[in-house]
Amino acid sequence: MRKFALVSVPYFWLLILFLVPFLIVLKISLSDTALAIPPYTPTLDLAEGWAGIKAFFAGLDFENFTFLTEDPLYWKAYFSSLQIATISTTLALLVGFPIAYGMAQAPDEWRTTLMMLVILPFWTSFLIRVYAWIGILSTEGFLNQFLIWIGVIDTPLIIMNTKIAVYIGIVYTYLPFMILPIYAALEKLDNSLLEAAEDLGCTRTRAFWLLTVPLSRPGIIAGCFLVFIPALGEFVIPSLLGGSETLMIGKILWEEFFNNRDWPVASAVAVVLLAILIIPIILFQRNEQKQREAGK
Amino acid sequence: MRRFTWFNATSLTLGFAFLYMPMVILVIYSFNESKLVTVWAGFSTKWYGELMQNQAFLDAAWVTLKVGVAASTLATVLGTMAALVLVRAGRFPGRTLFSGMIYAPLVMPEVITGLSLLLLFISLGVDRGVFTIILAHTTFAMCYVSVVVSSRLVTFDQSLEEAALDLGCSAFTAFRLVTLPIIAPAVVSGWLLAFTLSLDDLVIASFTAGPSATTLPIKIFSAVRLGVSPEINALCTLMIAIVAIGVIGTSIGTKRAALRQKRDEQAAARATG
Structure with missing residues (x-):
């Protein structure tokens, strides 16, 4: 009876406010x-x-779904979301891996501080972190001022309101999601393996590619999914940094609902987005499951 | 043996510069005299003064705070219950669906969560406002809380609570006196996580707020669309400061509590040994 009360309260809450x-x-x-x-x-x-x-x-x-396939806007938006999420995930991996690697190699007494420094941006508002980039990337922003000042360029670069700004925004806001799982994997890495490889005549670079990368693979995979999945449905970053040119499905859904007031089409867009997301989510869960079993 | 090389040092320096530089610039330029945000014209705190005069922002801040406290408290209660169910309840009909509903909101795009809740409130004929934002925030925040709390509950030695039950405690008293103090750090960090998620949320709040209630993120978002302004910089600086103080304060607090617990345990070991 007591168990029934304990189960039913959160159960019904989620049924009514999530499933229904x-x-x-x-x-x-x-x-x-x-x-x-x-x-x-x-x-x-x-x-x-x-x-x-x-x-x-x-x-x-199924009229709304047929409509989605007929209007090229939706096709382009889905395709462009996938493209932006893929490129951003790759960039986040390229930026995040060296940081995680550096953290794993750092002296023990630095570790807690370094972890804290990675996690701290998590707690600051997402919106503020995206907003901070507007002042940096705009035509008369800090980046252009700096580059002109050191003499690299003469005319300001147009970054704001392009896909490049969206990549930067996604990499910046989701970087901790990439760093933490990779760091967790690298930290467990047994350094004596690397020493053995070197004793046997491996160069350090070869040992890195043959040992460090494969052994940290679960962390890399987890980090990539943790960036890719939220990036695909992102709304705030493309609408603040991407301008009107950047199509992303989250933005289309928002506009369809708030500007066009076309609820059925907005709902159909949501259903298709979820159908696309199911695949990476299942793959991610498999990866986690394998990790848990390997850990036992 | 670890080898901390120049390459490691450089990637850490550049990486943390990338993570922190935007926020540092934002904070510095909130003290800029000029209305132009990218031109430095001397130190001034006038934008903070103007911010305090701006009634719309103050109202939005108050709404955000109310929603945050109410939603994170509710989410902590429900999330802790859900964690107890996940870890302790064993088998019951619909268990798979239950754990699915706990994990799904974590990966669900915010636009979909927001849209679906709005459509629910409309079909039920509920007037949208502060109340509906609280319901929406509670729902997604409770899932985060239950993940945090259940990770702590898994390591909890259940025989402690059984001992309390054997000694004549009621189930609720045993929970309150034995389990709760032990999982308390996780419950507190769950609450904090829920609170920051609620303060931070723009998308779900925009869908569920209706015209009568405006939260701070909604207000900032509509102001930011018109461009960067020193007033927004000042507001963001205040929010960053509050979060930094909160996070550092809690981490010091938990460290102290851990030390005290260690001392107590050692004292107990000495007394019994």
Whole structure:
């Protein structure tokens, strides 16, 4: 009885505020747009009993999904989201790995401080961290001022409102997600293996590629998914740094809902985004599971 | 043997410069006299003064604080319960669905969570405002809390609580006197995490806020779209300062508590040995 109370409170909370809302999205994605409040039909009318339920199911169709395949805007947005997420993840790995590697090689007494320094930006507002880049990347921003001052360029670079700004924003905000799992993997690495390799005539570079990289692979994979998954549905970064040219699916969903007030299409966009995300999420879970089993 | 090379030192220096430089610039330029954010015109705190005069920001800050405290407290209670269920309840019908619902919000894009909750509130005919933001924030924050708390609960020796039950404690008293003090650090960090997530959230709040309630991130976002302003820099500096003080304070606090616990344990070992 006590257990029932303990289970049921969080259970029902999540059912009502997580699962049911998602089913509503699914339902509205199969409905038609209407100029009413709420702006879609059919609405489920339980007062009419069985007839109402039948009318409800008869009104559902895949029109919105067909619409998504017909309008090139959506195709381009999905494709461009995947592209931006992939490139940003690669860049984050290239930036994050040397940092994690440096942390793992650092003297023991620095470790806690270094960890704290990586985690601290997590606690500061995401919005503030993205905002900070506007002043740096804009045409008369600090980066251009600095580059002109040291004489590398004569005319300011246009970075703001391009995809490059979005890459920088994603790498910057999600970098701790990349560093931490790689650091965790590298820290466990047994240095005597590297010494053995060198004793046997391996160069340090070869030992790095033959030992360090493969042994830290689970951390690298986890870090990549932790950057890729949130980057794919990102809204704040493309809308603040990407300008109107950068298409990302999170932004399209937002505009479809708030500007066009087309709820069924916004819902269909959400369903497709989730369908795309399922694959990396399952792969990520598999990787974690393997880690847990290997750890036992 | 570790080999800390020049390469390691350089990558750490550049890496941390990259992580911190944007925020340092933002903080410095919040003390800039000029209205132009990229031109330095002397030290001034006038933007902080103007910020304190700006009623819209103050109102939004108050709403954000109310939502943050209410949502993170609720989320901590629900998340701790969920963690107890995940770690202790064993098998029950729908367990897979339950753990799925705990982990799914962690990877769900915010736009989808926001959209789905808004559609729920509309179909239920709930008036949107502070209340609906609290419900929304509680829902996603409780999942983070339950992950944090359950990682601590797994290492907890359950025989301690069983001993309390054998000695005649009721289940709730045993939880309150034995389990809760031991998992308290995780519960506190869960609360802090939930609170910062709530303070930070723009997307879900924008969907669930409705026209009557505006939180600070919504306010900042609409101001930032018009460009960088020294007033926003001042506001961001204040928020960064509060977070830094909070995080450093808690980490010192937990370190002290750990030391005290260690001392107590040693004293107990001496007394019994």
